Amino acid sequence: MVIFVASVVMYLLIVWSGGAIPLNELVIAVALGVVITLACRSWSPGLYRLTALRPDRWIKLIAFIFGPFLWGMTKANLDVAYRVITGKINPGIVRVQTSLKNSYAMTMLANSITLTPGTLTVDVDENNGTYYIHWINITKVEPTGEDIYGSFEEWAKRVVES
Incomplete structure (x- = not known):
């Protein structure tokens, strides 16, 4: 969940130009967040252990x-x-x-x-x-x-x- 939220927030910070963020940018942010989260999970399943918290x-x-x-x-x-x-x-x-x-x-x-x-x-x-x-x-x-x-x-x- 942390990787997903961090990915979405980082993308939105990159595309934000001071005004409202368009809906298409939100959709892209969520899609990229899902892809990055799944990729990280398959590369490092140990990352999801709760001991890091x-x-x-x-x-x-x-x-x-x-x-x-x-x-x-x-x-x-x-x-x-x-x-x-x-x-x-x-x-x-x-x-x-x-x-x-x-x-x-x-x-x-x-x-x-x-x-x-x-x-x-x-x-x-x-x-x-x-x-x-x-x-x-x-x-x-x-x-x-x-x-x-x-x-x-x-x-x-x-x-x-x-």
Whole structure:
């Protein structure tokens, strides 16, 4: 239902020009909402689990975003600025093993890594939880997850896998 409503509202916001919305645009919005909802359901049936609606998960996610993620983002921005100014970089791709099993937790971690300046998730092997990450300054040949993304993995477990 959420995907349907969000799709209809987004379409109507795109076509709205300040006045009344014509009936044909409403029909198109509803039709597209149905198509998008059915497509999302067939691509990801797990999306319709009610566990995503649990308030404790939303509270944990907000705590992650405004706590460790914001702190990691701030540190990474300062580090990247330093490396841009001084030219002291040692870029490369490293492999990191995680203990995440849930695909949503793996996606949350991959996105958190990619959003943090200086790192980019290049590939994820979902079968064994291996991430390939482009890192702006490789300090170890075999780094741990803690070296690259800090406590993000533990937070992904708390938010999604609990």
